[in-house]
Amino acid sequence: MKTYDILILGGGAAGFFTAINVAEANPRLKIAILERGKDVLTKVRISGGGRCNVTHACFDPDELVKFYPRGEKELRGPFHTFASGDTIEWFERHGVELKIEEDGRMFPVSDSSQTIIECFLEATKKCKIDVLTTQSVQSVYQGENHWKVDTNQEQFSCQKLVFATGSNPKMWELLQGLGHSIVEPVPSLFTFNIKDNRIKNLPGVSALASVNVNGTKFESAGPLLITHWGMSGPAILKLSAWGARILAQKNYQFGITVNWLHTSDAEEAEQILRDIKQNQPKKAVVSKSPFDFPNRLWESLVTASGIPSEQKWADLSKTQLQKLSTELTQSKFNVNGKSTFKEEFVTAGGIDLKEVNFKTMESKVLPNVYFSGEILNIDAITGGFNFQNAWTGAFILARSIS
Structure with a gap:
């Protein structure tokens, strides 16, 4: 059995951003990302027509929340902690410069999502985060002071468990089995x-x-x-x-x-x-x-x-x-x-927001379980807002568990 301080399920934008921010805040923690596919960050690769629409140039948190049909009320506090301006600063600090287009959407200056992917992969390497692919989660259960995760490959144990699995029905079902309520997903964009x-x-x-x-x-x-x-x-x-x-x-x-x-x-x-x-x-x-x-x-x-x-x-x-x-x-x-709409499939639905503490992104139902990104019943209109939700949640989560 492999033991970690923090296990992050899901190798997408939210999972990577969480892992990197936790590791940078506390380098002593042992962290792993488990991804069910062969590749990580696949949605980042195709986002914005392959250019990756990182965020939107809306810098007022009270205005920013208006772009979220679901999550408007809950995101107000988090956006006052980490919003679009903080995202720009974070990427600049990690060597990625962003530019604003006429409609407010923001992309890397390179116009390539590969820039974002390389930034994340480089940071995980530097922070010594284990990135393990083809790890399909079969079951999750609570030990005495830890969580256990069984995949198709091996067994893992961790102190804190983060779900960043996006709109994955299998994970919603698993969480429902552990006592969470799921808002039935329907297509959004x-x-x-x-x-x-x-x-x-x-x-x-x-x-x-x-x-x-x-x-x-x-x-x-x-x-x-x-x-x-x-x-x-x-x-x-x-x-x-x-x-x-x-x-x-x-x-x-x-x-x-x-x-x-x-x-x-x-x-x-x-x-x-x-x-x-x-x-x-x-x-x-x-x-x-x-x-x-x-x-x-x-x-x-x-x-x-x-x-x-x-x-x-x-x-x-x-x-x-x-x-x-x-x-x-x-x-x-x-x-x-x-x-x-293109390959950018977005759903409305997921973990009921009443069951999440938005000051820490911790589950109110399961101790030491956290949520990041689209697994929650939050979604936005097109324009970089769905990614901004992922960055914000991941940053707050990272700050609270590191």
Whole structure:
């Protein structure tokens, strides 16, 4: 049997960040990371399209929590201890410089997730942390003053046990067997499958829009991207995160309303169209988009309003004007299913947050058991926020157990 002071289950971002911070705070501790796969940090490798979206340039903890559909209340305290600014400083101290993109997302200057992976591997080597792969956990049980972990390879014993196993159903089940409550997981970040003639020939077209799920209070605004299978982009992804539970209950069959003008309503839109009719009477309606979105989308919405391609502005009837303004501000679409957003599969669900002490990240149910990262019922919208949750939890955990 191998004995350690601290065993960390899971060789992902949260597991490594925990291990390194514990070892740096107390080099005397004997630490091991157990990973069930052949490789470690696989999710880090593919994150942000292979560039690794490390964090987000939102430096106010009270603003930062607003990006978490689940975990907003619980993360407020932790973010006052360790937030985005601290993440930047930590990586700089470990030789990795980060840069801010226009939308606030932060990446390594190298634009490669390999930089983050090498930083972690180098630090674990320097701190003499054992990284053991192909160690699939079979059982966990409590000894007198320690925890025992059996894997497919060997037996381990430790004083303190950290679960950083992400959205692994097997680990949730195991923890349930030890007395924890698990909030049923459902997908969070996903795109909407929509078959509709208005968008059929528009893949790649993007517009700033606001979207709401019909019959609910869920709405979001931002860039909306039309794809081969339907709709994606920040406006849709935000909606999928905030509405994760409701949309799962609806079995991903629901209606949405899209306002292509983002903030204007149908009345304002109609007034704008009337002004154009007066100022450009001889021009064909379809010829050029008068709004800040691509011509191809404008053509499609004009056609959907029953306006022939040769019709001039001067010849538009009141009914056609109203129909077009409704199409611009209240386009109704039926969603029929979802698709995973890239390879970055995020779930809503996990360890019930009421059973965790967020000052230490220790379980309130099991003594000397700690949690880090996505194993908890915390998730965020896209943009580096899920990683920030991992860094923050891991730092607080490390400080409390070292």
